[in-house]
Amino acid sequence: MKTATKALLAAAAIAAIASPILAQQRGQGRLPAECREEIMQLCGTQGQADRAKMRACLREKAAELSETCRTELRQRMEARGGREGARAGQGAGRFASGRVSSTVVYGDHLRQQVDVYTPNDAVGDAPLVLFVHGGGWQMGNHKATVQAKPQHFKDRGYVFASAGYRVLPDAPVENQAADIGAALRALRAQAESGGFDPDRIVLMGHSAGAHLAALVASDPQYAGDAFDAIKGVVLLDGAGYDVADAVARPTMELPTLYRDVFGTDPARHKALSPIAHVGGRDAPHWLALYVAERPGSKAQSEALAGALAKAGKDASAVAITGTDHGRMNRELGTEAGKAQTEAVDAFLERVFS
Template identity: 75%
Template sequence: MNIAAKALIAAAAAAALAAPILAQQRGNARLPAECRAEITALCGSDRAQIRTCLREKYAELSDGCAKSLGERMAARRGNGEGARRGPGMRAQGGVGQYASARISSTVIYGKDARQQVDIYTPDDAVGDAPLVLFVHGGGWQMGDRARVQAKPQHFKEAGYVFASAGYRLLPGSPVEQQAADLGAALQALRAQAETGGFDPDRIVLMGHSAGAHLAALVATDPQYAGEAFGAIRGVVLLDGAGYDVPAAIATPTMEMPLLYRDVFGTDPARQKALSPITHVGGKDAAHWLALYVAERANAKAQSEALMAALAKAGKDASALAITGTDHGRMNRELGTEAGKAQTEAVDAFLARVFG
């Protein structure tokens, strides 16, 4: 599918949502209540904002909500195309058909259903493979550890054990608890490293969007991971824009500032405490790579500022712009030919960290 066609699909999705999302109009069927709540949490309720938001963040919708949206688009057009494929997904043979990998084991580190980590172990793992631990995005309010696309298969084939962490979400669990969950997940993983087939002292955190913020926070502020902190050898950040929360909220062009204020509150001290850049200069992880979508000015500014601060503190840290992609594709195409630029950058980084 060419760029123009993808843009049309994204625009159609945004238009379909931006019309009667939260209320029934002109005889159109309402989206399920949970899907409407999910869209509101992700994009707000302003129609103009929803159009812009969904063009970029469609990939962060749950599978059920994306399916409902596709069916609604099909009903509006009077054909089955949307129901079959859904806006933002690719046709047969494209990137939407991701290589699958079977979960080898699941580590439960708490009582909540989200406090689990899925592990994908290569068949030939001998117990000393490095571990890549992925932290999903979703605006600190949604997301699922199961939505890993091609990443498990790609990293397994490269000789790594891949894991995807779930964590509790807003509104029930504030950001502090989410970071604590990831720290607890690290500790639980290390305790079961032999079963998982990986080296407990060679771990790279990788996060996308809100997950990038959480990964950076856990890798700069040792209070969350505790004794597991020293096992974090490196960090890969995928298109995050919240490493300096006060600066992000104060930026006039900030995307969805209300979301950030809802998540981080209005207390400057709390905003600062939850900013990874605040903690740079202490016991930071040694190696960092921040990838950002070239056209996203806020992600660029935040990524470059964090990497510059880490480099000044003596860490191996670099920020890299990725062209020809968007916020969702940066994540979901990692490990595929369509995501060659980010895949090669991450592979080279991991080889350097673990080489």
């Protein structure tokens, strides 16, 4: 099945699952598509047959939704007189992710923009953490996946930014990496108004976003003259740093995903594998976190970190227990995600000390 068809089916499946649970009373309208997708990523399919389970999930995890989605959800549920909506909104308010300070547009496509979250007391020399969302290279949203991260990093004195980029079928992986590079250059051009140091940047990515962050930080063609500003890289449970291995590994989760996204050309596999570029310029500091129970992510993270360390870079792969692929990202910056949060905070302090 072609990638474009699969992407359409995936979107249709999300809509089909979300519609019975997230549809609103007549006159209220449905939640925006981006918010429905975010809720399905957060709560999975557990609410398909039981609306109470979906409401319970939202009460428990409302703090992990984006500010936009929390507001949309609260307004609609309060309009219906739902006590669950009021409680979800009140609970989420304590963990607000912070308002977007500015949006940098770096291309003509709607996805080619970056949201910037700047601390109120930023004086122009704060480091920047640039986040790259996941989604299997064919979905995901830079607004919906920030959760508690903006406020957490702002509280620690960093400027946080979340990059959108084109996805399949509009753009192959090469163009996605080029988008991240273009976003990086556009951000640096507006560093003064954004309150951060253009030469002190860490890339952070989750899942497919971890692959893209690693590729941009190991292959200078994508970031161009902004490459040397990348001082460090944080990878959250990626499993595609060696594309050929990911495609061929019998135990790899979703093996057909990698074949559909990266094709069958060995030369392309190598070109899009961060591990194949190790030993060149490479960013100086790397932290690869992986879910301890995911063998594919473990193997790929340890292989990349090992190759980087052998090449003389500061690189480590760290297992995180008691979490899963989605929670690794969603809970970063919260008490529930204490293990990955502490690992990332310690890494950033070392990079920017």
